[in-house]
Amino acid sequence: MTTDGGSAAQASAEERLRRWRLVLGGGPADGTGQALSGRDAAMDGTLAALYDTDDNAGDTGEGRPRTGRDRAAGLGASAPSVVRWLGDIRTYFPSSVVQVMQRDAVERLGLSTLLLEPEMLQAVEPDVHLVGTLLSLNQAMPETTKETARAVVRKVVDDLEKRLATRTRAAVTGALDRSARVARPRHRDIDWNRTIAANLKHYLPEHGTIVPERLVGHGRAARSVRKDVILCVDQSGSMAASVVHASVFGAVLASMRSLSTRLVVFDTAVVDLTDQLDDPVDVLFGTRLGGGTDINRALAYCQSRITRPTETVVVLISDLYEGGIRHEMLRRVAAMKASGVQFVALLALSDEGAPAYDRDHAAALAALGAPAFACTPDLFPEVMAAAVERRPLPIPDTA
Numbered sequence: 001m002t003t004d005g006g007s008a009a010q011a012s013a014e015e016r017l018r019r020w021r022l023v024l025g026g027g028p029a030d031g032t033g034q035a036l037s038g039r040d041a042a043m044d045g046t047l048a049a050l051y052d053t054d055d056n057a058g059d060t061g062e063g064r065p066r067t068g069r070d071r072a073a074g075l076g077a078s079a080p081s082v083v084r085w086l087g088d089i090r091t092y093f094p095s096s097v098v099q100v101m102q103r104d105a106v107e108r109l110g111l112s113t114l115l116l117e118p119e120m121l122q123a124v125e126p127d128v129h130l131v132g133t134l135l136s137l138n139q140a141m142p143e144t145t146k147e148t149a150r151a152v153v154r155k156v157v158d159d160l161e162k163r164l165a166t167r168t169r170a171a172v173t174g175a176l177d178r179s180a181r182v183a184r185p186r187h188r189d190i191d192w193n194r195t196i197a198a199n200l201k202h203y204l205p206e207h208g209t210i211v212p213e214r215l216v217g218h219g220r221a222a223r224s225v226r227k228d229v230i231l232c233v234d235q236s237g238s239m240a241a242s243v244v245h246a247s248v249f250g251a252v253l254a255s256m257r258s259l260s261t262r263l264v265v266f267d268t269a270v271v272d273l274t275d276q277l278d279d280p281v282d283v284l285f286g287t288r289l290g291g292g293t294d295i296n297r298a299l300a301y302c303q304s305r306i307t308r309p310t311e312t313v314v315v316l317i318s319d320l321y322e323g324g325i326r327h328e329m330l331r332r333v334a335a336m337k338a339s340g341v342q343f344v345a346l347l348a349l350s351d352e353g354a355p356a357y358d359r360d361h362a363a364a365l366a367a368l369g370a371p372a373f374a375c376t377p378d379l380f381p382e383v384m385a386a387a388v389e390r391r392p393l394p395i396p397d398t399a
Helices: 004-024 038-051 079-092 095-109 112-116 118-123 128-136 143-178 192-198 237-254 280-285 295-304 326-339 359-367 380-389
Strands: 227-234 259-266 270-272 312-317 342-349 372-375
Touching (some): 038 079, 079 095, 095 128, 118 143, 128 143, 128 237, 143 237, 143 280, 143 380, 227 237, 237 259, 259 295, 270 295, 295 312, 295 326, 312 380, 326 359, 342 359, 342 380
Parallel strands (some): 227 259, 227 312, 342 372
Antiparallel strands (some): 259 270
């Protein structure tokens, strides 16, 4: 007689075999001997279409040869077959896994050109990486596809704005107020935490109170522009996700009255997209991903637009692979900092962390007092708030 514990152990062992079979992909070498049926077999087919190579795709290990649709080489045969496959993976896997499989399909099977077809775009799961791929194809995109592509990009941008806009406005507005503290605040403008900290030496223990000889207050938010922000964004191919996030943040910052925000993108040329910041989708379709990199030329342009150095924050977002004049780039950064500009160098603005980057240039910037680090979109509002207040940046610990 089988006990309940024995049944549970057997079920657990079978579940482990099932999962290993899905991971290993079948065939005589997988060692599980596990057969699949129903939903599992269909799920296995979608995985095989993407991840099986020609070398191991000859047989399923379950008595049937792989069809053209099962083999990796067959997935990209036509847009309709890829659309069906995209529908299948959305049926069997959660959104986060679907996005990974879509990226793998583009990279492993060269499906980029199929994204130029509207029916393909309607079937995909929109995400930041897909937007980057679409932007790299922008110049080759036919007019019949552009409307669908804009709808895909719009969905991703709207989702990012919902996630990031409120925190960004709150963090930066608070920093602007704190940076404008006044010596004789009205009662409602007193910053009580800083007032108490500034008067701890006047504590009267017999009365259990502090005598606030010096009041510290928040400055009232002014309607006039208080800070100038320049986002200088590398649009080389490896920076695609950073370009997407920077465009969204640029639009959010541009919506704040107390900031004057400029967005500059560059490769070997420099393009000022400031006049399009009311719509980040327009900004994104104004970029041109790929090509070389001339950071020095981009910084020269930004430097020429600075009129109030001590009230200016320049944010360079780049992997620092400089195709221009290296010593001139560093000289410009040093000159901006010497004039009072708050200079921030971000190796990436994305959830993936730092890409490959030029470590020599990063070290040289750090020596100038501008450490370069990767920044997630969730951390960016705090980085901007610290830059506005001219306090140490919240550099993440990457150890």
